[in-house]
Amino acid sequence: MTGLVESEQLERALLARPRNSAAPFGIYVHVPFCATRCGYCDFNTYTAGELGTSASPQSWLEGLRCELDQAARLFGDAPAADTVFVGGGTPSLLGGDGLAEVLDAVRGTFGLSGGAEVTTESNPESTSPQFFDRIRDSGYTRVSLGMQSAAAHVLKVLDRTHTPGRAVAAAKEARAAGFEHVNLDLIYGTPGERDSDLDASLDAVLAAGVDHVSAYALIVEDGTALARRVRRGELPAPDDDVLASRYERIDSALAAAGLSWYEVSNWAADADAVCKHNIGYWDGGDWWGAGPGAHSHVAGVRWWNVKHPARYAETLAAGQLPVGGSEVLTGAEQHMERVMLTTRLRSGLPLDALDSDERAAADAVVERGLLRQAGERLILTDRGRLLADGVIRDVLR
Template sequence: MSSAVPLSEIAADAPVLRDFGGGPFGVYVHVPFCATRCGYCDFNTYTAGELGSSASPQSWLAALRGELAAAADRFAGLPSATPEVSTVFVGGGTPSLLGGDGLADVLDAVRSAFVLAPDAEVTTESNPESTSPEFFDRIRAAGYTRVSLGMQSAARHVLAVLDRTHTPGRAVAAAREARAAGFEHVNLDLIYGTPGERDADLDASLDAVLDAGVDHVSAYSLIVEDGTALARKVRRGELPAPDDDVLAARYERIDTRLAAAGLTWYEVSNWAANDSARCRHNLGYWDGGDWLGAGPGAHSHLGGVRWWNVKHPARYAERVARGGLPAAGWESLTDDERYLERVMLTVRLRTGLPLTALAPTATPAVNRIIADGLATRSDTHLVLTDRGRLLADGVVRTLLT
């Protein structure tokens, strides 16, 4: 394991990379730009004021093309051929700030370096305020197949606590515009448990989501991340910390409403109208797949090796300009680490955790989890119950002790 040597210094035939290939391969592109900084967000993002003249969307795109080309050259020297790209996910940050033409350029950069599968899923995240009918028409024509819109809440005062800049109602309007542009798969993101949020506020948000007619919903409990403006307000006593009992009740409320509308959970925080509506890219993460992360601060995982890029857009561009991959550090996962991640991620899926993936020593823990009503066991899988979904992190801890 190393946290200093960049992946570009590892020999092209390094044994740690020989497991790469044979399964789905995704590409994640990180767009680090935001118009404003949300108080709860700890992602690697920057406003124009924070960057000044050190970086721009144009310099970032040029560096992205360079990184993708370098990665393609790097993979070409591996024993196994680079598979077709089955999923692309453009996240951030706020990718929609690039505009329709900018996002078309991003996808063109991926296509220039790799071969996209004919049925590739291509997703972009978008802030509703930086979208329009013309935007959706442009990215649909460019080859995007899926849009994920950050809604968070339909309540103005909840959005204010989160420092979200979009107006209530705009997310629903954007979802309708995306569907009108030909997007079959549209996701709306919700955050629940924000200080000051009432049951009525959540109900209004769910009403709006269902009225939008989307085929996918993601709902996440508010997490107070260290170093954020929200964390500072909670620490000073200006806002209360999210209450675990309230979060559990809100989750059950969300699940009940979405299930009644025909949206079924397939991962603890994600619901889809049918199998084709599920986010294949994220399923690749949860199933332990391979992906290349491109852009400042992006993480990659290939054949048991994980690496992460330098974070600042200016430093990222400088590293790419010098040649090779802009990795800040890397690690070769041990068998124990891969086992931990398999349990931690796969148990959250509706399909459950294969019993064959568990170590024999986990049998007593499995029996306790089932006895406590947190999971059921079929001939092949351990599957969380409704109560188990609320306590998924505890289930993981039990399985790993």
């Protein structure tokens, strides 16, 4: 069924494969707006100049309400959302009132389960104490701030607009507003970054008192300004050995401060600090992705929305879900994804998820010291985390 674009066909597929009502359910909301375009980013985002008059935050919000309403009606007895994650783009550009309206749209359609985790991403430069007070009062429980680095010259290479100290200040403002769960994102391996720059970034993260840190190796994505600069020889490509060394440096500093890895790129102070929405992705859960270009997954059916905000709004105004394409995952595809995703988790890969050939391949990886067996699960070793993609390929070969 790959490539279906009609919402009616998607609806039939979902009705034919009802979800497990006992499984957690998440809502992802994609905000496609950014003040400027970062040189490394290939996400589905648009600046005001790129959109012109074809779309606006208001038309996007109207479309979002319509999509969520259609989605809830499609389920019939719509599941309450256990998690909500507002990402982008730059959700904080909507302001506190705009993000409150987003959450109200989820409440008015799917509703929220008791104790639901509600996260928004934010750019430090578009936040303030008043912003955090407003979104906390409206029901958000978690904030994720894009820090990337504390070094000004690294931020410049990444085309980030915030000043080096602003992310830490924003994290402290969020905590002062009552947010117990605050995440800071780091990017490591940027051309020109030194060990001392990374150490300064880690010191700043720990000084902010956050309970969650995400750290991602810089990837040079095709079609980005960064990729063009690397291709022209203006900047060197990230070095794999340097990336591995930086990852070890990050893990060591965070572990010493009491933050433990629970997914290859994520560390948390305790079980309450873990991002439950993202765990839903890694555990193969169900979620509805609303907004331009958002991806969804329910009961082995995956689909993605049209990308441009104007077309997104127009399709919904015409009474159709804004489906750009979809597929029904085969049993083999679901198995492959389960191995790929759960292997990255500290909880590990269940042995009973593997067939006999995969079990033999996994045993060979254990002998190489990249996996270890703990009861009935296989867990990446410290060295295995550095080579996680290769470990997964070897198990699935």
